[in-house]
Amino acid sequence: MAEGYLKGRIRREDIVTAAVGVYAEAGYHASSLREVARRAGITHAGLLYYFPAKEALLAAVLERRDAEDAEQLAAPPGLDALCRLIELAGHRADVYSRLAGEAVAADHPAHDYFERQYAAARRDAVDSFRVLAERGELREGVDPGYAGLNLVALMDGLRVQWLSNGAAVDLAGALRFYLQDLLTVPLD
Amino acid sequence: MAEGYLKGRIRREDIVTAAVGVYAEAGYHASSLREVARRAGITHAGLLYYFPAKEALLAAVLERRDAEDAEQLAAPPGLDALCRLIELAGHRADVYSRLAGEAVAADHPAHDYFERQYAAARRDAVDSFRVLAERGELREGVDPGYAGLNLVALMDGLRVQWLSNGAAVDLAGALRFYLQDLLTVPLD
Numbered sequence: 141m142a143e144g145y146l147k148g149r150i151r152r153e154d155i156v157t158a159a160v161g162v163y164a165e166a167g168y169h170a171s172s173l174r175e176v177a178r179r180a181g182i183t184h185a186g187l188l189y190y191f192p193a194k195e196a197l198l199a200a201v202l203e204r205r206d207a208e209d210a211e212q213l214a215a216p217p218g219l220d221a222l223c224r225l226i227e228l229a230g231h232r233a234d235v236y237s238r239l240a241g242e243a244v245a246a247d248h249p250a251h252d253y254f255e256r257q258y259a260a261a262r263r264d265a266v267d268s269f270r271v272l273a274e275r276g277e278l279r280e281g282v283d284p285g286y287a288g289l290n291l292v293a294l295m296d297g298l299r300v301q302w303l304s305n306g307a308a309v310d311l312a313g314a315l316r317f318y319l320q321d322l323l324t325v326p327l328d
Numbered sequence: 329m330a331e332g333y334l335k336g337r338i339r340r341e342d343i344v345t346a347a348v349g350v351y352a353e354a355g356y357h358a359s360s361l362r363e364v365a366r367r368a369g370i371t372h373a374g375l376l377y378y379f380p381a382k383e384a385l386l387a388a389v390l391e392r393r394d395a396e397d398a399e400q401l402a403a404p405p406g407l408d409a410l411c412r413l414i415e416l417a418g419h420r421a422d423v424y425s426r427l428a429g430e431a432v433a434a435d436h437p438a439h440d441y442f443e444r445q446y447a448a449a450r451r452d453a454v455d456s457f458r459v460l461a462e463r464g465e466l467r468e469g470v471d472p473g474y475a476g477l478n479l480v481a482l483m484d485g486l487r488v489q490w491l492s493n494g495a496a497v498d499l500a501g502a503l504r505f506y507l508q509d510l511l512t513v514p515l516d
Contacts, residue, residue: 170358241429286505297481317474
């Protein structure tokens with residue numbers, strides 16, 4: 141029974157991985173469970189056993205992102221947390237940029253999810269900049285609120301250009317420049 | 329005959345306006361010419377007279393954007409050009425954010441268009457920051473290349489969060505803060 145459970149879990153994760161690929165290419169609206177099943181090498185009926193509706197699969201894709209974030213971003217607010225954030229910017233799967241753009245529409249099933257994500261990302265970044273300010277590590281005149289909001293937006297915006305043409309956009313360099321320019325202490 | 333031509337042009341513009349609305353909501357891939365025709369109040373066959381293929385309509389939507397940009401952004405490189413750019417950020421239709429996200433995929437029919445657009449936007453912004461540097465209006469240590477790239481990315485990224493939740497994101501304030509912080513002269 142434990143083995144069957146494990147097998148089911150692996151199958152479920154395979155389907156979520158296939159969905160990440162399909163959403164990255166076609167977005168959520170234009171994709172179908174049939175296409176995800178095909179890519180996961182499972183029948184349509186087999187997929188419906190794990191995910192009876194399209195929205196359930198989307199929820200599983202977003203849950204995976206949360207789990208990855210929780211693992212990779214766990215750090216107390218401050219310079220380390222910001223450095224970890226910008227280091228990860230280039231490793232984030234493009235599926236989330238794709239879905240976030242689509243989810244701007246208020247009736248998109250991931251709209252509330254991304255609104256919460258953005259609110260949390262802004263709050264975390266602003267908290268880190270506030271800690272820097274208290275420690276005298278933030279250049280004078282820099283507002284922690286705008287610095288945090290702009291960092292989150294910058295990561296998103298750079299990722300779009302970098303995904304579009306990686307050779308033309310120095311994603312890591314641009315983020316390091318942005319952060320270093322706000323600090324009184326050297327990065328690294 | 330001149331009247332017939334004018335009527336045709338107006339009808340064509342109505343269709344493009346309807347397409348902007350449909351793309352903003354559903355993106356390009358998930359939208360159909362039938363839906364655009366319905367919204368423009370024209371038959372499907374009538375629409376095909378003006379736009380025989382889906383890609384021709386997309387091209388017309390992007391051409392309209394170019395015409396708007398040319399009109400609104402014409403200014404020699406420098407502080408005025410940058411101020412005009414950030415003032416317009418909040419007025420840009422959300423359809424372009426939507427399409428740009430979708431067009432990250434290399435096989436999207438608007439992929440090359442957005443790549444050229446981004447390259448031109450970066451070049452213009454960097455040119456303006458170089459002019460500021462020559463005039464001593466750029467804070468010491470600020471790299472015009474990164475400053476320009478980051479401004480273009482920031483506008484994109486802020487727009488996504490602002491379209492998602494306008495009450496939580498001070499788009500205009502964040503852009504002014506970003507620009508002012510790079511300058512040795514006051515904005516306005």
